[in-house]
Amino acid sequence: MGDLPPDLDRLRTLETWLALSLRRVREEIAAAEHPVEPWRAPRKPAAARAAVPRREPTPDWGISSAGIGAPVAEIHRGDCFAGGAMQPLSAERARAELADGVQACGVCRPDRVLNRT
Known part of the structure; x- marks a missing residue:
């Protein structure tokens, strides 16, 4: 395949870019398949919500x-x-x-x- 770079470094860079692009395309497909109602904001995954530390309420x-x-x-x-x-x-x-x-x-x-x- 003459249209790909010959060295390993550039091939790895291309691989990373393609993987990121594929992930973005799959996310767009999933969003199109399951549209969110305009009044409902998408929720963060449970792992992301759990990672946010809870702050104690400010006392009076x-x-x-x-x-x-x-x-x-x-x-x-x-x-x-x-x-x-x-x-x-x-x-x-x-x-x-x-x-x-x-x-x-x-x-x-x-x-x-x-x-x-």
Whole structure:
């Protein structure tokens, strides 16, 4: 077959390209054979869904512990960027901590919301 490259490297490259092209064609055939309703988005395979790590929900309130770079503990809103690693707190617990003298974050100011009641 005179129309193929003579060396192994180019033959392997051609083989890879053909395999990828064949896979794309087969995917298009499968999509044409089983059309998806426009209101339903295609689902990822179960293996792909399982590979995505689940994130914990963002707490409403949190306390950052005192340590390196943080001289004192502070109460934060759960979405505060200044909070760093926080322990989640309920609103009642956050109010109690503020009443016991734990500082409120100067960025997110949780004391303004928690002390309204």
